[in-house]
Amino acid sequence: MDMAHLHKKMKKGRPYYYVREIARVDGKPKVINQIYLGSPERILEMAQGGNSMPKKIQAQAFGALWLANLVEKEIDLAGLIDGIVAEEKDNAPSVGEYFLYAVYNRMIQACSKRAMPGWYKATAIQHIRPVQIDELNSQMFWFKWNQVGERQLQQIAKDFLRRISRIESSSSDCFMFDTTNYYTFMATDTESVLAQRGKSKEGRNWLRQIGVALLVSRDKRIPLYYREYEGNRHDSKMFLQTMEDMFRVMRDSAGEDGALTVVFDKGMNSEDNIAAIDAREGVNFITTYSTHYADHLVHVDLDRFKPVDTRKNRKLAQKGREDDRLLAWRTQGEYWGGSAQWWLHTIH
Incomplete structure (x- = not known):
């Protein structure tokens, strides 16, 4: 860690001073502590024994969390989830609220659910969206998660994507479809339909993975449709199985009239897939060969x-x-x- 030093900022042509401490975090320099001193006149007053010296300074992460909560005010993810998942009232955050606090963490600085309370204690969450931080623990997360069924989860995803499309409406008739996979450290004897060993994009073929497909509009690049699938299923087979749902979403977004274009890579190529697209009137495609x-x-x-x-x-x-x-x-x-x-x- 560097020694404390004076840092000057110019605001509307006037200098203001801070005491800063900088340390390397993950190999990059980062301000870990900053105390506002004020204008030269205020510093002089403090040096002469004035009573304007700060009594207590606390640095908390604020900006990114504030922006995330600003987005939530438009979407109301917590309210959406709570409207679908019925639960008994208790003093802990609701299912929707707990998911929301997990989303905030994923958006800003993802950590394990076990480490989440410690992360939130270093943020200004109580000034943004107050919560009993000790309730944001891994045990409570899984307790809440177990209250969400498969059909409810599908409905949450459907309503969430619909809200996003209303906020950022798309006028594009061109859409991008792609797939990826996420490896897990799930043990071999842990039962799971989705987590299977397959060809990993990260080269970790020995780990169990889950596949995710995503459709976005070209103009806004907002998600319109997604599907998770087994980690050992080939992309081309998944593409054929999801085609009906995917084209319905594209038509709902672009309107009933006009031609649609879908862009996908060679991983989805197969004679059956191309023939299925060809059989649809008004649907074009761009791909690699x-x-x-x-x-x-x-x-x-x-x-x-x-x-x-x-x-x-x-x-x-x-x-x-x-x-x-x-x-x-x-x-x-x-x-x-x-x-x-x-x-x-x-x-x-």
């Missing part, structure tokens, strides 16, 4: 590629960085069983 199945695309001469008309490319051209622009070559061919022709953009 492995050059393993079309290796002739790899050997196209670079001089056939042209700059793509994108905002980033235009900015690079203005800066004289033409060589850094994204290039593409457009062609067409028959793929996925030759059932139809597709336009291809090969990117360099």
